[in-house]
Amino acid sequence: MITLSAEQCRIIGVMLEKETTTPEQYPMSLNGITTACNQKSNREPVMSLSESDVQNTIDELSKMNQLMIDHKASGRVSKYYHYFCDTEFGNLKFSSQQRAIICVLLLRGPQTPGELRTRTNRLADFSDVREVETALEQLQNLNGQTLVKKLEREPGKRESRYVHLFSDIDESYSVDSSATQTVTEPSVSNSQLAHRVTELEQQIASLTEQVACLTELLED
Secondary structure (H helix, E strand, O other), rough: OOOOOOHHHHHHEEEHHHHHHHHOOEOOOOOOOHHOOOOOOOOOOOOOOOHHHHHHHHHHHOOOOOOEEEEOOOOOOOOEEEEEOOOOOOOOOOOOOHHHHHHHHHHHHHEOHHHHHOOOOOOOOOHHHHHHHHHHHHHHHEEEEEOOOOOOOOOHHHHHHHEEEOOOOOOOHOHHHHHHHHHHHHHHHHHHHHHHHHHHHHHHHHHHHHHHHHHHHHHH
């Protein structure tokens, strides 16, 4: 199975997405790929790649036979299409549901089944989360290949996240910043809360004393 860099994952994910959602814009130009890679929505993390960065990555993917230039395209601008999956030349064959999941994992990193169901809505139809889980199970053993991995559930979370295996796994995914925040933030907020409660108790005591004084004055 191929191993992709973060930039290569982003470009492949972009091409899978646009091929499905905006087929009239596929194959894609360098400018179109760059714009889609740097989208601020539906991308995690948000990237800021130059056209030069993207062109270098396209050239890398072309050498890996994952992208090809469309020689049939008219005009001066080169257009590219992917060979990543569902082509006569590759061995990766996905159902629409499996393809949608891989696309979102490439674009957004680790996701829970619930997140995948929501975020694949323009790419494939899932009637419920169980269908997502079934597709994920299939991708864990698809024609003898393990394409996704289930991560350990983060503290305080109901669902485990899944990550694609087309790039080197960063085991810190299971204890990343979001997980760390889940553990550390409550202790900080509890400390702040205790301080706030102490302040409020002091204010109440002071107000109570003032009311008592006012009451004595009125009775006099």
